[in-house]
Amino acid sequence: MSNDAIKGTGPGFIGDLARMGGDVAGEFTKTTLAGTGPSFLGDLARMGGAAYVSPAIYGKPVLEAEENVDYAGFTVTATGGATPYTFALVGTWPAGISINTSTGVVSGKPTEDGTFDNLSVKVTDADSEVAQLPAFTLTVAKDES
Secondary structure, three states: OOHHHHHOOOOOHHHHHHHOOOOHHHHOOHHHHHOOOOOHHHHHHHOOOOOOOOOEEEOOOOOEEEOOOOOOOEEOEEEOOOOOOEEEEEOOOOOOEEEOOOOOEEEEOOOOOEEEEEEEEEEEOOOOOEEEOOOEEEEEEOOOO
């Protein structure tokens, strides 16, 4: 459920928080919602319903690398949804770059040069809900040594 959808849930702490600009979708889990006071979403979560906040993913990709040199790398993090999370690379990444599926750390040493378009990283939560970073391009400079 997005923050915009939560804004329309009517009076209550969770809806009010979303309407005031709070990142309910990014910060609240089903367990957290169940522990809130009277509200449509809180009541639904306590009754075992699908008062579900989808996962969100955050991270700032490093867009440049050099062939046969350690990639500076980056880490993605997730909030919302149901833990545990599983992280995965999306698209055709250069050989030598990988992701730690548990921690979201993207690292390695690219062994090929070139421009790699439409790359991303996604997270899948325990309920098979998915969030993905916007697509980006990684440029790997040729090893001139």
